[in-house]
Amino acid sequence: MVSASSSCDIASRHISVLPCETLAVFAPLWQEGEGPVRILDGTLGLGGHTQALLEASPRVSVCGLDRDEEALALARQRLAPYGERFHGVHCEYSRFADALDALGWDSLDGALLDIGVSSLQLDEAERGFSFYGDGPLDMRMDQHSGRPSAWHWVNRESFDRLKECIATLGEEPQAGRIARAIVDARQKDGIDTTAQLAALVERAYPAAWRAKARRHPATRTFQALRMAVNDELGELQRFLDGILRRLRLGGRLAIICFHSLEDRMVKQAMRHWAEGCRCPRHVMRCVCGHEPEVRILFKKPVQAGEDELARNPRASSAKLRAAEKIAEEGTAGSDGACA
Known part of the structure; x- marks a missing residue:
């Protein structure tokens, strides 16, 4: 079991961004109903967001993925006190379906991505992510990937x-x-x-x-x-292409981005899922009968406030977008056919 001092030391190496706002997205999952709540943390890092989720309710279990073996080892150490409620898996987050299948998780109540480089990676010169220290030109999040x-x-x-x-x-x-x-x-x-x-x-x-x-x-x-x-845009696109099918009705997705291209991809995906009719513009009356698959939770992305920025300047470019699944893919209205 991890000692309190050891856990604090690991936590101090990376400060999770928008922790309260992220927790608020998922809070309805354990505030309603009585069954287990299964959440995917696709970018585990040092486990800050996952620890907050596990602390929030004893009903929560988290499958945390990371392709950085060093980060995963530290997160497992930090989250050891939560026993079988936490499952750490070494893989790319685009391969989340394989990890969930191995656990026997057919569906998810929630999914989270924090698509930023961790302080662990930035602060270790030998990883080659930062120009503030002198190290080899590596930059691979998984140094054993062969990439x-x-x-x-x-x-x-x-x-x-x-x-x-x-x-x-x-x-x-x-x-x-x-x-x-x-x-x-x-x-x-x-x-x-x-x-x-x-x-x-x-x-x-x-x-x-x-x-x-x-x-x-x-x-x-x-x-x-x-x-x-690290093929970061490809990773995100593959995740977005598959995650909605794995979320149950009422399930929630939260994604934190630090880069404008990634944030644009997430915004466009969520807007597409939230669309109703998808008929061509020249069609006068809807014939597709498509219903919105998600409800977007914030009109604008949530960003860090002054207090958080004072504690963690690296949160300045973070943007949180979130959605709730309200219909299955391809659902049609009563007067239309599936698209």
Whole structure:
């Protein structure tokens, strides 16, 4: 069993964002009814959100997934006091169905994603996620996955692929200059460390831009490489494609995003699920009979307040969106047919 001091030490390594707001999304699940409440935490991290859920009600059980083996080991240590109410699984969150099948969980009452990089990953230079320390260009959330690391992207990918990656995933206006600087530099010598790459990107930035920049010039480039290395948008899309079918009626989904592209994907998916008629615009009368599958819980995404930002500045870009499932996929109204 984990001692109180050990649990506090693990918790201090990463502060969960929007903890109260996230808990409020799921609270109706255990405030109503009497049976067990099964929740998926697809991005377990160090287990902060999961611990809050387990503390909220003895009826709650959580299946927590993470592809970072170090984080998973620490979360298991932290959550050991909850016994069989917690199940930690090493896998990508897009493979949630496999994990649930192994547990015999046919349906879920709730599902949660917190799609941010943990402090554990950012603060350990040897993981290669951050330019504030000097470490190898890795950036893989699962270092044993066999996936190409950031070193491969920086030293092997073409100028065009690098430019597209940095421009699209990093939303970096200087993507062309940065990609050219990387390609030119690696022809002379390899780029092996985060410090080398950060310095290279900084030099590639126009002096006027460097003077006005609020963040380090390498911020967006590192973000883009990390997202490419871990296929983060692909992971999210595969999750969104399958999660609604696993939620029971009345089940709830909460997703916290830190990146505009991910938040846009979540917003569009939830809006699509919440649509009624899906007939083409030229059809004068609905013939599809499609009913909304979810009720969106917040008109606008929930963001951290001043008190939380004072405790945890990394919460500044977090956005929470949530929905409740109100109908099965493909449900039709009484005067229509399934689409």
